[in-house]
Amino acid sequence: MRVDLQNPEPPTDDPRWRSVRTAMRRHGHQPNALIETLHAVQESFGYLEEEALQYVAAGLRVPPSKVYGVATFYHFFTLKPKGEHTCVVCTGTACYIKGAPEILEAIEQEFGVGPDQTGEDGKLSVLTARCFGSCGLAPAATFDGEVAGKLTPEQAVSRIRRLMDDDS
Amino acid sequence: MSTPSSPIRGPVEAPRQIRTLKIDGFDVSGRAEQTILQVALEHEIDIPRLCHVEGLSAIGACRLCLVEIRATGRLVPACVTRIEEGMEVITDSKRIQKYRRSLLELLFAERNHICAVCVANGNCELQILAEELGMDHVRVPYLNPDVPVDASHKQLAVDHNRCILCTRCVRVCDEVEGAHTWDVEGRGVDARIITDMRQPWGDSGTCTNCGKCVELCPTGALFEKGTCVAELERREFLPYLTAMRRTEQ
Numbered sequence: 001m002r003v004d005l006q007n008p009e010p011p012t013d014d015p016r017w018r019s020v021r022t023a024m025r026r027h028g029h030q031p032n033a034l035i036e037t038l039h040a041v042q043e044s045f046g047y048l049e050e051e052a053l054q055y056v057a058a059g060l061r062v063p064p065s066k067v068y069g070v071a072t073f074y075h076f077f078t079l080k081p082k083g084e085h086t087c088v089v090c091t092g093t094a095c096y097i098k099g100a101p102e103i104l105e106a107i108e109q110e111f112g113v114g115p116d117q118t119g120e121d122g123k124l125s126v127l128t129a130r131c132f133g134s135c136g137l138a139p140a141a142t143f144d145g146e147v148a149g150k151l152t153p154e155q156a157v158s159r160i161r162r163l164m165d166d167d168s
Numbered sequence: 169m170s171t172p173s174s175p176i177r178g179p180v181e182a183p184r185q186i187r188t189l190k191i192d193g194f195d196v197s198g199r200a201e202q203t204i205l206q207v208a209l210e211h212e213i214d215i216p217r218l219c220h221v222e223g224l225s226a227i228g229a230c231r232l233c234l235v236e237i238r239a240t241g242r243l244v245p246a247c248v249t250r251i252e253e254g255m256e257v258i259t260d261s262k263r264i265q266k267y268r269r270s271l272l273e274l275l276f277a278e279r280n281h282i283c284a285v286c287v288a289n290g291n292c293e294l295q296i297l298a299e300e301l302g303m304d305h306v307r308v309p310y311l312n313p314d315v316p317v318d319a320s321h322k323q324l325a326v327d328h329n330r331c332i333l334c335t336r337c338v339r340v341c342d343e344v345e346g347a348h349t350w351d352v353e354g355r356g357v358d359a360r361i362i363t364d365m366r367q368p369w370g371d372s373g374t375c376t377n378c379g380k381c382v383e384l385c386p387t388g389a390l391f392e393k394g395t396c397v398a399e400l401e402r403r404e405f406l407p408y409l410t411a412m413r414r415t416e417q
Binding site: 053064066 | 342347348349350351352353354355362363364365366373374
């Protein structure tokens, strides 16, 4: 059997691989489409699993170590699945001074999820970012993509509580 | 050297043009496309360096080859700066030595460089430079990171405690061997060299076991198994000798 090196078969028959394949084809399977393709993977799967990295490496003919290096270099890419809800706390200078560490500590005490971690039940991910560019709102955080500013630790905890209660 | 991604800075003019300049007061000349480091080495002027190896692309990562340009007083890395006509380069001064020593101190503080128990003790470019440049103290706190040793490969091993991230292994594996088994994961203080998908070296599908990375490693991060002190075996020779003597008699 002849294996098509330029266009390897996706690891599973999951339909989400199609968009990854399209992204690679759109760039002519050029190695410089690596970041673009990783974006496509993260968009359709939510994170980059090792299988996906292998597939992208083979499809673009980029060494596996380089794919892994790029995927771990950029904070945007994550190799672990994210929780159902995401809270990003800004730890830029202004937010830091205005109390971002206290917010993170309050969240950790309440939900047991530290910075850059995902809870064991997969419900909540707490991330940190260095500056949203909303320093006037310091301390700021986003709750499932919604930006909230001038937060107190209590407000942050209750916002997350509300997100989780909406599910049940 | 003049690939589009080359980090070497400075004007690129018609090749084969000759430039004359002064390095440490000596009048020297070189081709327009050469770097300060290349010209200096051709004229037997040594400049300390850790990441640069002749034959691999220059990346200007270790910053130990910093030299001063007389006219501006700026410090530039000699391995990635092209020569210019009339340039006056100073490769050694109190100021440069101070910076080089600080750089070495930071390298020492970042991982666990304990020479006494290192495979490369006495044969380590980092150690030799520290001696040469008179780095007798480390004035920044040691990070003491908890980093692993990967001895899964059958002949070779990597000890991240000794790695200074010069990326010589990454470049030789890519540019000379063509395997690109090595790369760097993460960033900043979390950066580590990795094989393939950060899997054990022994499980790597791309490694050709060529050993070029080990040959180029400036420290004891990459080494051949069986070369460290703890692995040395004493051979029992006296019983054989006495037995031989007895049979002869």
